[in-house]
Amino acid sequence: xxxxxxxxxxxxxxxxxxxxxxxxxxxxxxxxxxxxxxxxxxxxxxxxxxxxxxxxxxxxxxxxxxxxxxxxxxxxxxxxxxxxxxxxxxxxxxxxxxxxxxxxxxxxxxxx
Numbered sequence: 001x002x003x004x005x006x007x008x009x010x011x012x013x014x015x016x017x018x019x020x021x022x023x024x025x026x027x028x029x030x031x032x033x034x035x036x037x038x039x040x041x042x043x044x045x046x047x048x049x050x051x052x053x054x055x056x057x058x059x060x061x062x063x064x065x066x067x068x069x070x071x072x073x074x075x076x077x078x079x080x081x082x083x084x085x086x087x088x089x090x091x092x093x094x095x096x097x098x099x100x101x102x103x104x105x106x107x108x109x110x111x112x
Contacts, residue, residue, distance in 0.1 A: 018053065026053040030112045033091055035059040048083060058106060060089040060096060 018026060025047065034040040037057070047054055087106065090097035098106070 011042065022051050022053060022075045025051040025112075027055050028111050029056045029058065029109045030054070031087075031106060031110045033060045033096075036061055044084070054083065056109070057084050058110060059084060059086050060091065061086045061100075062090045062097075063088060 020061075021048065030047070032040060035044055039061075044057060044059075047057065087098065087102050089102070095103060
């Protein structure tokens with residue numbers, strides 16, 4: 001009986017291999033509208049937790065009455081400042097209510 005296999009060290013699983021979803025979002029710059037709503041929060045949390053290679057999420061955030069956009073983002077996503085960038089806008093306005101410099105930023109960077 002050949003017992004050579006017992007002396008061999010077991011192969012470590014390749015944990016650096018990306019799943020198909022992780023590979024899809026690798027280095028992606030994503031624009032999300034509705035990111036401060038219930039489903040948006042779930043989507044963003046899942047993307048940040050599951051897709052470490054994701055580069056940046058741009059959130060189109062509408063200012064609410066007396067609530068500044070950066071304050072709302074900081075409250076809802078306190079630990080992900082490096083991956084999330086809030087962009088002031090409004091989907092009901094022409095050109096999403098974006099300032100020209102924000103529109104240019106999104107045009108130049110967003111891939112999804």
